[in-house]
């Protein structure tokens with residue numbers, strides 16, 4: 001089971017005013033380092049407030065942002081609250097010509113007043129506005145309202161060198177939490193487990209099925225969907241594949257053609 005549902009304003013309108021926010025916050029670890037932060041409908045711009053000249057401005061594209069959150073720190077005596085945004089922009093790999101998405105976490109301490117609740121509300125205002133702006137910045141059809149996607153994730157623990165589950169907990173789980181995406185994890189127990197499950201599943205419960213495996217488990221899921229009486233509708237269910245097998249031929253092909 002996934003972590004508790006996020007405290008974000010779901011469902012929220014995709015249309016309507018999002019606005020622009022501007023604020024001055026401090027570094028989460030060092031109160032003497034201050035930043036001016038601005039949020040528009042397409043970017044989060046962070047500028048270090050400093051008397052010395054230099055390249056201190058960073059612009060993050062909201063299409064690279066997977067989630068935001070607001071929270072109080074662990075120290076109850078601390079009146080400040082925190083606003084964190086998680087980005088995965090393309091960056092050059094170390095000692096390599098290629099680029100890859102790499103995780104960047106931006107965290108700010110919000111301590112505008114001495115009232116912890118007011119600071120938390122301000123941090124939440126930033127997190128909520130940023131999430132709405134992120135969703136609206138994606139090239140997706142415009143539904144009336146948007147809610148978190150409900151995902152079933154099927155992992156074959158035997159895939160590849162038997163490391164698919166470790167890959168899931170080490171790489172994917174954290175990203176799902178950052179993106180506040182509720183999911184149900186199914187660890188397949190045997191051959192045809194996924195096929196039978198998908199054949200009988202109530203698909204209205206799921207917005208997407210994600211398979212973390214090699215090609216074999218995806219093949220099973222597609223067969224399960226095609227064996228249903230409502231196969232014409234069932235096969236429209238969005239499918240995702242995360243490479244967890246040995247060959248991962250399909251995942252590699254999709255990745256190649258999506259570049």
Ligand SMILES: Nc1ncnc2c1ncn2[C@@H]1O[C@H](COP(=O)(O)OP(=O)(O)OP(=O)(O)O)[C@@H](O)[C@H]1O
Pocket residue numbers: 156157158159160161188189190191192193212213214215216217218220244245246247248249
């Ligand atoms: N718990 C399990 N134990 C044994 N076999 C399983 C289990 N769960 C699923 N399977 C079967 O394992 C088969 C192979 O899995 P999968 O394709 O994911 O990995 P792979 O063969 O290592 O990867 P690739 O296809 O990339 O070479 C699937 O067809 C599925 O039927």
